[in-house]
Amino acid sequence: MHGPHKWRHRFRAHVSRWTVPREVILDLLSRTSKHISAKEIYASLYRMYPGIGLTTVYRTLDLLVRMGLINKRTFGDGPSRYEFKSEKKNEHHHHFLCTKCGRIIDYSDFIDEELELVKKTEETLAKKHNFKVLDHNIEFYGLCEKCQ
Amino acid sequence: MHGPHKWRHRFRAHVSRWTVPREVILDLLSRTSKHISAKEIYASLYRMYPGIGLTTVYRTLDLLVRMGLINKRTFGDGPSRYEFKSEKKNEHHHHFLCTKCGRIIDYSDFIDEELELVKKTEETLAKKHNFKVLDHNIEFYGLCEKCQ
DNA sequence: TTGTTAATGAAAATGATTTTCATTTCCATT
């Protein structure tokens, strides 16, 4: 098996084996900038690896989410979509969803303001309500340029 | 048919008829503070109105969303949940989802800060990317008091 | 090299939602 084995040791720590489907799926996700669905992953891999089943894609995605390597999101209807977690802070972005055509658009304005709000909210939720905040999601809905 | 007919005229404007299932479903939603699923609505209504089918519940919910009377949300997995849109600004709230037990908790801290961020973001999205923002969603994930 | 155990794939099961279609109900117009 070729390709980057940089995640191999993290699988060990999770009592998980380093297998071809896992390497290939993780590699695809790390090279993909957009959110992709399980079926899209399955389709992308089919030509090169026809042996990899959709079930394994789902199971691997679930594992990667638990390992904290990828994010899972459900944008309204449709299938869940997965995105590689970038370590780079400046790649942080939000989503705008066109309610007409379903397009998902990333943008990264007001990240600082958002981080400020998130920080405050997390502190308050922790103190006042005793919640442990681990993640958050902010998204906007409306009409994209084409659909207005 | 008894009950408040205050929405009747809005149905006319939407080229929709004022029917028993629609009145009953809307009435239930307006009296319910929590997010409820289609099946929960169906079950609540079953004793009093056994004739109302689950299909009609789904269709009515879809109509009410299009009319702007209710909000539809998909909290991760599980069924979509619906919530009556309150006109009262002070009833605006956010959601905290416990990733362990699935509990959804409303809270309403930092509404002002959030509105500020939302306003700024909407303006920028409109100017810079030419999107028309109609709605937004902010939610936090983590562990609730019981699940830590 | 081998034994055990996790991982896999195919098929079936599940659960939410949508579609189909024959029947019923609403309601504008007699």
Added chain:
DNA sequence: AATGGAAATGAAAATCATTTTCATTAACAA
């Protein structure tokens, strides 16, 4: 108040995403 036509409804079937089952295969520690 009666009525005709379109919209709404309900039951069943279809669809779609995801999960479970189970027999087989592959990873990897010893």
